[in-house]
Amino acid sequence: MWVEKRKIKINDKNKPGKKIEVTRYKFIERYKDSLTGKEHKVSVTYNRDNARIRKAALNEINDKIDKLQKQVNQKATTLTLKQLGTLFLSYYEPTVAPRTYIYHKSLLNQIYEDLGEDILVVRITTPMLNRYFDSKLYNSDTSLSNSYVNALKKTLSLLYKYANRYGYLSINPVKDSQITFKDETETKRDRIENKYLNKKEYQKILKYCDKKHKQYLKDAFELQYLTGLRFGELSALQVKDVFEKDGHTYLDINGTMVTTDTHPIRHFKSKRTKTLAGLRQVLLSPHATKIVQRNCIGKKKDEWLISHRTKKSGSNSPLILNSANSFLKHAAKEEKISKKVTTHIFRHTHVSNLADMGVPLRVIQKRVGHADSDITRRIYLHVTKHAKEEFIDMIDKIDDTE
Structure with missing residues (x-):
């Protein structure tokens, strides 16, 4: 928290129509929006600046930040998989090579198709993901490779780490999920x-x-x-x-x-x-x-x-x-x-x-x-x-x- 001393003009109560110059102290603090990751400022203004005032200002600022973050968290409980994915991709795109971004975007599209883009992220559980990975590996219609299913898991992991980092979720169902990999020893030997x-x-x-x-x-x-x-x-x-x-x-x-x-x-x-x-x-x-x-x-x-x-x-x-x-x-x-x-x-x-x-x-x-x-x-x-x-x-x- 820091303080900015300012001179402002206000109406003189004793002399209507006239203004007087007074000193005000603006107490300011930065906080990071848990949804967007962007920094914002919160401030309160007092007539004086001393130890007691600073303590009161800090408490008031913290209350403001808590209220703002609670509003954000309430929105997170209604967040769908597609909405979270869209926010994640906008954050992820400038941080990686274009090919990497396109690769994970395509994997996310596959996950939307499999799990449903409208599913609430708070409803996705570890057992659900375990069943999902098993179905991709052992379903006779798909029967995907170990490496592809592992790539799906890695993409989901990136998504949930982002959600944890910016306050969308406090849990990460991907962290404890497990893939029961197929034995591809013979396939690899024959394939080399x-x-x-x-x-x-x-x-x-x-x-x-x-x-x-x-x-x-x-x-x-x-x-x-x-x-x-x-x-x-x-x-x-x-x-x-x-x-x-x-x-x-x-x-x-x-x-x-x-x-x-x-x-x-x-x-x-x-x-x-x-x-x-x-x-x-x-x-x-x-x-x-x-x-x-x-x-x-x-x-x-x-x-x-x-x-x-x-x-x-x-x-x-x-x-x-x-x-x-x-x-x-x-x-x-x-x-x-x-x-x-x-x-x-x-x-x-x-x-x-x-x-x-x-x-x-x-x-x-x-x-x-x-x-x-x-x-x-x-x-x-x-x-x-x-x-x-x-x-x-x-x-x-x-x-x-x-």
Whole structure:
């Protein structure tokens, strides 16, 4: 609490029509609105300033704040899941990367659909959430993965932590909830080889691009295969991000492509990568250099490195993740590739190729922008284990050469 001394003019009771100057003391305190998180001021005014007055002013201010917060808490008891989610997202959006915001927004939309957007947040309990998570994992119609259900829980946890922090709720049903995870050991073991392409499958994808006259997609997939870039990082590359150093060509990875869920859809480059480790400079092979140099021809520094001309506007459009994945889905089906082929498979294939060449894991992680990654480690260990098994077979046959 602080005091502001002010001189004001008031009507003179003894002399009607005249004003006199008097001193007033305004006692002020800040408090944080538990609904919005914004700071507000509360004040009271007295004629004097002394220890007794200050104590009285503080008590009066605290009473005012308590009344204001009680009004807020009364509103919170009628707050629906959708209303809380809307408030949370407005708070959350400026604090995280655009892709992270869009990701959690989509998960919240799924939660609204499952639990009901009009359900009161005070009615959501821990047992209810436990049943919800079980239904998402074991319902024969949905049967979602452990990772997706865990992502739903993490989003709910963010929502309730926000509600606790700003006074919407005093309880957090997510905190004590538990997910009875499925045993995915066999699934993961069977799936690891499906995370990357062999050379024959990779060539089939490139030939399909030629068949469909999609040179820009072929260039994109080849660059991912040769660099291990995330598709969002590749999409966000501009001509100015290509540079030469000591006779070699590099790509400066300094952002990722963001696609909004607004109408009309917007595409823009964020100022950050998915992780801090994603900020890096990637050395290009001779073939990758040729692809990059060809795509730089006739473009200004701020233009997208890989782009294509759209029929509607006639302007250059950046790479779109959903369109690329849709194309790959059709390619895999037509070329009879049994694996789930998305843009990310080229990144994993790059990891497997480097592992097969004997490149240390820490060097691979730095190149692909991973501080730590379970899937990168699993691919690396799988490939190196396979190489060791082949080596053992060679040793077993060495006696035959005598």
